[in-house]
Amino acid sequence: MAAELDMDYDVTDTPIEVTPHNIDAEQALLGSVLFDNEVYNRLGDFLRPEHFYDPVHQRIFEVISGIIQRGSLADAVVLKNRFEQDEGLAEIGGVEYLSFLLQNAPSGAAAPSYAQLIFDLALRRELIRVGAEIKMFAESADTEADAEEQIEMAERKLFDLAETGGSQGGFDSFETAVINSIKMASAAYERDGGLSGISTGLIDLDRQLGGLHESDLIILAGRPSMGKTALAANIAFHVARHHKVGKDAAGNERLLDGGVCAFFSLEMSSEQLATRLIAEHSGVPSNKIRRGEITPDQFEAIRDSAAELQSIPLFIDDTGGLSIGALVARSRRLKRTHGLDFIVVDYLQLLTGGSLMKSSDNRVQEITAITMGLKALAKELDVPVLALAQLSRQVEQRDDKRPQLSDLRESGSIEQDADVVMFVFREEYYKGRQEPREGTEEHMQWQQDMEDLHAKAEVIVGKQRHGPIGTVKLSFTAELTKFGNLAQDDRYAQPDH
Numbered sequence: 001m002a003a004e005l006d007m008d009y010d011v012t013d014t015p016i017e018v019t020p021h022n023i024d025a026e027q028a029l030l031g032s033v034l035f036d037n038e039v040y041n042r043l044g045d046f047l048r049p050e051h052f053y054d055p056v057h058q059r060i061f062e063v064i065s066g067i068i069q070r071g072s073l074a075d076a077v078v079l080k081n082r083f084e085q086d087e088g089l090a091e092i093g094g095v096e097y098l099s100f101l102l103q104n105a106p107s108g109a110a111a112p113s114y115a116q117l118i119f120d121l122a123l124r125r126e127l128i129r130v131g132a133e134i135k136m137f138a139e140s141a142d143t144e145a146d147a148e149e150q151i152e153m154a155e156r157k158l159f160d161l162a163e164t165g166g167s168q169g170g171f172d173s174f175e176t177a178v179i180n181s182i183k184m185a186s187a188a189y190e191r192d193g194g195l196s197g198i199s200t201g202l203i204d205l206d207r208q209l210g211g212l213h214e215s216d217l218i219i220l221a222g223r224p225s226m227g228k229t230a231l232a233a234n235i236a237f238h239v240a241r242h243h244k245v246g247k248d249a250a251g252n253e254r255l256l257d258g259g260v261c262a263f264f265s266l267e268m269s270s271e272q273l274a275t276r277l278i279a280e281h282s283g284v285p286s287n288k289i290r291r292g293e294i295t296p297d298q299f300e301a302i303r304d305s306a307a308e309l310q311s312i313p314l315f316i317d318d319t320g321g322l323s324i325g326a327l328v329a330r331s332r333r334l335k336r337t338h339g340l341d342f343i344v345v346d347y348l349q350l351l352t353g354g355s356l357m358k359s360s361d362n363r364v365q366e367i368t369a370i371t372m373g374l375k376a377l378a379k380e381l382d383v384p385v386l387a388l389a390q391l392s393r394q395v396e397q398r399d400d401k402r403p404q405l406s407d408l409r410e411s412g413s414i415e416q417d418a419d420v421v422m423f424v425f426r427e428e429y430y431k432g433r434q435e436p437r438e439g440t441e442e443h444m445q446w447q448q449d450m451e452d453l454h455a456k457a458e459v460i461v462g463k464q465r466h467g468p469i470g471t472v473k474l475s476f477t478a479e480l481t482k483f484g485n486l487a488q489d490d491r492y493a494q495p496d497h
Contacts, residue, residue, distance in 0.1 A: 019053075019124075019125045019128060020121045020124040020125055020128075021053035021054075021121050021125070022053075022117060022118070022121055023053065023054060023057075025114045025117045025118055025121075026052050026053065026054060026057045026114075026118055027057075027100075027101055027104065028104075028105070028106050028110070028111075028114050029111055029114040029115055029118060030057060030060055030061060030064070030101050031101040031102055031103075031104055031105030031106070032105050032106060032107070032108045032110070032111040032114070033061075033064055033074070033111070034064070034074065034075060034076055034079070034098070034101055034102050034105065035102055035105040035108065036108050037068050037073060037074055037075075038108070039108040039111045040064065040065070040068050040074075041068075042108075042111065042112060043111060043112060043115045046115075046119060047115045047118065047119055049061045049062040049065070050122070051118055051119050051122035052118060052122075053118075053121065053122075053125070059083075060079065060083075060098075060101075063079060063082055063083075064079070075102075076098045076099055076101075076102050079098050080098060083098070123161065126161055127161060130154075130157050130158065130161060133157075134150075134154045134157070137150060137153075138150055148326070149323075149325075152323070152325045152326050152329050153325075155329040155332070155333065156325065156328070156329055156332075196210050196211060196213065197209070197210055197211025197212045197213040197214070197216075197384065198211050198212040198239055198258065198259055198341065198342060198384065199211055199212075199238070199239075199242070199257070199258075200212060200235045200238060200239075201234065201235065201238030201239075201242075202234075202235075202472075202474060202483065202484070202485060203485045204472045204473065204474070204485065204486070205459055205472045205474070207472075208461055208464075208467070208468075208470060208472050209420065209461070209464065209466075209467065210466060210467060212235075212239075212342065212384035212386070213384055213419070213466065214378075214382045214383060214384060215378050215379045215382050215383070215384070216378060216384045216385070216419040216420060216465075217371070217374050217375040217378050217385050217387065217417055217418050217419050217420075218384060218385065218386045218387070218418065218419065218420040218421075218422065219348070219387055219388075219389050219408075219414055219415075219418040219420065219421045219422065220232060220386060220387070220388050220389070220422050220423075220424060221388070221389040221390070221391050221403065221407075221408055221421065221422070221423050221424075222388075222390075222391060222403065222423055222424040222425065223390075223391050223395055223396070223401075223403070224390070225429055226424045226425060226426055226429065227424055227426060227457065227476060227481065227483065228346070228347065228388045228424055229265075229267070229268065229273075229276075229346050229347075229388065230276065230476075230481035230482070230483060231424055231459070231483050232263075232344050232346055232386055232388055233263070233273060233276055233277060233280075233344075233481075234280065234482060234483050235344075235386065236261045236263050236314060236342065236344045236386075237277050237280065237281075237312075237314065238258070239258050239259050239261050239341070239342045240258065240259070240260070240261040240312040240313050240314035241258065241309070241312050241314075242257045242258030243257070243258035243259055243260060243312065243313050243341075244256040244257040244258055255341060258341075259313075259340075259341025259342045259383075260313040260315075260334075260338055260339045260340050260341050260342070261313065261314045261315070261340075261341065261342045261343070261344065262315050262317070262330075262331055262334050262340055262342070262343045262344070263314060263315065263316045263317070263344045263346070264317050264319075264322065264327055264330075264343070264344065264345045264346065265316055265317070265318045265346050266318075266319070266320055266321070266322055266345075266346060266347065266350035266351065267346055267347060267350060268318065268346070269318050270316040270317075270318040273316055273318070274316070275289055275290060276481050277309065277314075278302055278305050278306055278309065279480050279481065279482075280480050280481065280482045281305040281308070281309060282298070282301040282302050282304070282305040283301065283480065284298045284301055284302055285479040285480060286479075286480070286481060287479070289302065313338065313339075315334060315338070317330060320350075321350070321352060322350075322351060322352070323351065323352045323353065324351050324352070324353060324369065324370045324373040324374070325373075327345070327351065327373075327377075328373060328377050331343055331377060331381060332381070335381050335383075340381060340383055341383055342383055342384055342386070343377070343378075343381075343383055343384070343385045343386065344385075344386045344387075344388075345374065345385065345386070345387040345388065346388045347387070347388035347389060347390060348367070348370060348371070348374075348387045348388060348389045348390075348414070349367070349389065349390050351370050352366070353366040353369050353370060364413070367413055367414065368413035371387075371413045371414050371416075371417040371418070372413070372417055374387055374417070375417045375418075389408060389414060391403050391407045391408060391423075392407055392408070394407060395407050401425070401427070401430050402423075402425055402458075402460060403423040403425060403460065403462075404423075404462060405421060405462050405463065407423075408421070415463065418463065419464070419465045419466070420461065420463060420464050420465070420466075421461075421462045421463040421464075422459050422460065422461050422462065423459070423460040423462060424457065424458070424459055424460075425457065425458045425459075425460060426456070426457045426458070426476060427453050427456075427458075428450065428453040428454060428455075428456065431446070431449055431450055431453055455475055455476055455477060455478075456473065456474070456475060456476065456486065457473070457474045457475070457476040457483060458471050458472065458473055458474070459471070459472040459474060460472075473486045474486055
């Protein structure tokens with residue numbers, strides 16, 4: 001602090017070209033806490049010493065916080081012993097300054113408002129600093145990052161700043177944990193199907209997973225042509241189409257069903273993905289839509305489907321070669337602008353590590369960084385992330401083509417970071433390529449097997465932190481690339497009592 005600063009310091013006496021701050025609010029807050037230490041416990045955990053503009057106020061608040069957190073009394077007498085030799089405090093009146101703060105302390109009821117003001121001004125100062133840093137970095141001729149990477153870093157800095165002071169990590173009492181658990185169970189009980197997570201639209205898959213859970217990284221893997229993208233698109237479509245928001249008993253807005261969905265399509269264009277979804281909804285095969293081989297009635301069905309679907313909260317990003325940093329930044333932006341409840345990445349191995357990876361790093365390390373980034377994103381935004389993954393060719397070399405965890409490319413990091421690992425498998429695909437010579441007994445058996453396998457698929461849950469592993473049977477309509485519920489004899493049976 002400058003030497004001329006004293007106990008009667010008035011913010012209006014400062015030059016105009018200063019960063020945002022309010023010395024009076026800082027003095028008022030410190031005085032309130034000194035007068036009544038219980039005020040400190042009502043401030044929340046967002047305010048930290050560095051949020052104070054005056055360095056002396058930073059040191060005073062840091063000492064007060066340390067003393068109170070140790071369970072001791074922090075008053076003017078205790079602080080006097082701590083600050084008798086403090087040169088910074090001597091510049092603004094010495095230990096008498098502490099008495100000034102105490103004597104001019106306002107009501108403790110106003111302390112949270114002062115704390116919020118101090119915090120807000122600190123954010124504004126940090127915003128000015130970040131802006132100057134972004135400007136300097138963009139003007140520098142020595143930087144190796146291109147413009148897009150600089151934008152990603154700028155967005156990351158701004159999002160981190162925007163999230164500062166939000167829900168902070170820390171311990172929860174067991175009472176709080178139990179209450180949150182009961183809330184989740186209550187939500188599952190009230191929701192159709194008894195799910196604690198977002199419904200996939202597939203009854204048996206929901207039964208196995210309990211829905212898509214917040215902060216989970218879900219891996220959906222399979223060999224080419226198994227239908228990974230189709231299944232992911234079906235789930236995303238169902239989530240977005242059933243998006244419903246309402247208010248709870250306390251009047252707070254909450255998600256009732258479905259959600260806002262982000263679909264990162266690194267392989268297919270947004271038009272191709274939209275065509276698949278329209279085909280699924282209208283019942284007109286996507287290959288006929290692409291070739292224009294449709295009847296007037298089918299055209300009407302397509303037009304009606306497009307009109308109905310264009311307003312659903314499904315956002316598609318088809319940027320090829322996207323980096324994990326860019327994906328995170330775009331997800332954060334969508335969360336802030338439109339809300340976000342579910343993320344799909346198609347597919348994981350097409351992501352790059354971006355500027356975070358050195359050229360000498362190998363692909364396994366890059367995949368590790370990507371899966372860790374996706375898991376961190378799921379936790380940060382508190383949404384489920386469904387990431388598709390390719391399987392290695394070793395599947396093709398076995399008699400039993402059903403995939404397993406060891407078939408994942410770079411499986412160590414993917415399997416480790418994922419909360420759920422699922423494999424999509426269609427035996428019909430492999431059986432169809434093993435046709436024996438016509439007229440033989442083997443051919444007749446093959447035909448019978450093909451009839452049994454027709455339009456059927458399996459989702460194999462190979463890992464699940466929240467529940468059991470197992471196999472879920474689904475229907476699959478190839479011409480519509482649509483997965484559905486497979487009729488089960490016991491699905492509508494009455495439960496035993």
